Amino acid sequence: MIWNETKECMSRDEIAFLQGKRLHTQISRVYHNVEFYRKKMQEMGLEPADIQTIDDIVKLPFTTYEDLRENYPYGLLAVPREEIVRVQASSGTTGKPKLLCYTRHDIDVWSECVTRAMAMAGITRNDIIQVGYGYGLFTGGLGAHYGAENLGAMVIPMSTGNTKKLIDMMIDCEVTAIACTPSYLLHVAEALEQQGLLDRIKLKYAICGAEPWTDEMRKQMERRLNIKAFDIYGLTEIMGPGVACDCEHKKGLHIYEDHFYPEIINPDTLEQIPHGELGELCITTLTKEGMPLIRYRTRDLTSLEYGKCECGRTLARIQRFRGRSDDMLVIRGVNVFPSQVEHALLTVAGTTPNYFITVDRVNNTDTFDVAIEVEERFFSDEIKQLEKLRSDVEAAINQTVGIKAKVKLVEPNTLPHSEGKTKHVEDKRRLS
Amino acid sequence: MxxxxxxxxxxxxxxxxxxxxxxxxxxxxxxxxxxxxxxxxxxxxxxxxxxxxxxxxxxxxxxxxxxxxELLSVDLKQEVGYLSNIIKKLSSAGINVEYMYASSSSTSGASMIIKTDDLKKALDIVSMI
Structure with a gap:
């Protein structure tokens, strides 16, 4: 069903008008309340009055994750701190996380967007939803939770890490919908098959996100679990899950344009790219109060399709993601930058040895392997010292990145040596 | 030695x-x-x-x-308990053996190459045997 027909099925003219109005208001607010934006606009000779229609957005400066890091924790707040009722965070490239602040209204908008996504999948207030995303600073758990409650469904806040319990409750409580990462759902499917419990579940829908996945994975989980699976997109900086979601027609992810204005830009020239062409997705939050982001560069490479969908929605559709314009990897739903691994190596070894990251997907679970060349300065004639080096590096990576890597010690000169910007990474998952 | x-x-x-x-x-x-x-x-x-x-x-x-x-090398005599005796002396002095392996040659006979956590102390002990 369409949860908010007024907003999801407007004509393109109505959408543009609403976006222009909201952009003007948003720019006025950030100009007056956020020094960071005011300075940037003043440097460009811009005033809020220069932004009247949505097409004026090209005059505005971009915002990047470096800006978020440099303004940690409260530098980009557009309201008094007292108005903030929640923070969420995502790991940064090094050191400090990116902190995102929500007002009560922001939480309401977020819930509404997730509700729209769940309704789009066919989930109703009669459903029983298990949320299998992590609860905490990560936006997945609480984001899906609030959306499902707002829908009126019954929520089981499973969080992550206990598949047996999840399966027990899935059967006992007659769960009909689940929200989790696609790779985790396939893991659950496998466990159900192995234990011969497939005919005891009542699952009908899955809303999966937080990591890239393929049509093949979707077909596989739909066939194995006899469900309908939907792709939900979001990023912590913008809001969390629920920025966009696909409908049963699978024509791309409908982005809620009344709250988020999407643009596709050329990551090198930073110019807007014509509709339908591949480039970097930028998003402007049109209604966010706590920490509005103007032309935020997501680094996700994709294209946008306009034109009414068979489902009746007129919202722009984000097409298949084709990778990143930076070197970030999404491993088991967690954002990982090679520079974080470098940082971890530095803390253990003193300097950074030559390393190589290999990411793959084996049995629907991401593998994260880090090979390090053993140099003389941390070589030892004792196995236990070398094993200690290996486990120290694993611990440091886990601490910096937030997920476990498998570290392997290799002979010198066996890994590709970086020249200039040569990457230390191979992603074998072929997800884009 | x-x-x-x-x-x-x-x-x-x-x-x-x-x-x-x-x-x-x-x-x-x-x-x-x-x-x-x-x-x-x-x-x-x-x-x-x-x-x-x-x-x-x-x-x-x-x-x-x-x-x-640098490691400790101890020449071994071909008699029962000789190696056991050396290791016992090291252990009673609180010295830990990390690893060891044997070496032999036609001229000098058999010897044991021993890595301990305290080479100097281990050397003092075996030189008194």
Whole structure:
């Protein structure tokens, strides 16, 4: 069903008008309340009055994750701190996380967007939803939770890490919908098959996100679990899950344009790219109060399709993601930058040895392997010292990145040596 | 006495030992004792050679990581309990043996190469035997 027909099925003219109005208001607010934006606009000779229609957005400066890091924790707040009722965070490239602040209204908008996504999948207030995303600073758990409650469904806040319990409750409580990462759902499917419990579940829908996945994975989980699976997109900086979601027609992810204005830009020239062409997705939050982001560069490479969908929605559709314009990897739903691994190596070894990251997907679970060349300065004639080096590096990576890597010690000169910007990474998952 | 040992880092794969030994052969290095320790992913080749510095240079030139360190070498008498006696003396002095392996030659007989956590103290103890 369409949860908010007024907003999801407007004509393109109505959408543009609403976006222009909201952009003007948003720019006025950030100009007056956020020094960071005011300075940037003043440097460009811009005033809020220069932004009247949505097409004026090209005059505005971009915002990047470096800006978020440099303004940690409260530098980009557009309201008094007292108005903030929640923070969420995502790991940064090094050191400090990116902190995102929500007002009560922001939480309401977020819930509404997730509700729209769940309704789009066919989930109703009669459903029983298990949320299998992590609860905490990560936006997945609480984001899906609030959306499902707002829908009126019954929520089981499973969080992550206990598949047996999840399966027990899935059967006992007659769960009909689940929200989790696609790779985790396939893991659950496998466990159900192995234990011969497939005919005891009542699952009908899955809303999966937080990591890239393929049509093949979707077909596989739909066939194995006899469900309908939907792709939900979001990023912590913008809001969390629920920025966009696909409908049963699978024509791309409908982005809620009344709250988020999407643009596709050329990551090198930073110019807007014509509709339908591949480039970097930028998003402007049109209604966010706590920490509005103007032309935020997501680094996700994709294209946008306009034109009414068979489902009746007129919202722009984000097409298949084709990778990143930076070197970030999404491993088991967690954002990982090679520079974080470098940082971890530095803390253990003193300097950074030559390393190589290999990411793959084996049995629907991401593998994260880090090979390090053993140099003389941390070589030892004792196995236990070398094993200690290996486990120290694993611990440091886990601490910096937030997920476990498998570290392997290799002979010198066996890994590709970086020249200039040569990457230390191979992603074998072929997800884009 | 104290001997110098050359340790070489090897990956646990077919051919890696062959490659390392070929390099030493090309450099005319003679090996008098050898121990190969393995884990699932890597191995440590420990060697007593006639010219450790030259051997290390040759390994380095071929791109291998190696190191030289000093170990205790104890000549063994062919009598029951001789080795047991040495180890007992080390352990009662609180010295821990990290690893050890045997060496033998036609001229000097058998000896034991021992890595302890305190070389100096271990040397003092065995020299009193």
């Amino acid at each position: 104290i001997v110098k040992q050359l340790s070489i880092f090897l990956e646990n794969r077919a051919g890696s030992l062959d490659e390392a030994l070929s390099i030493l052969k090309e450099a005319h290095i003679n090996i008098s004792a050898l121990s190969l320790a393995d884990t699932s992913e890597f191995g440590l080749l420990r060697l007593i050679v006639d010219n450790p510095e030259k051997a290390k240079d040759a390994m380095k030139a071929a791109g291998y990581t190696s190191s030289i360190n």
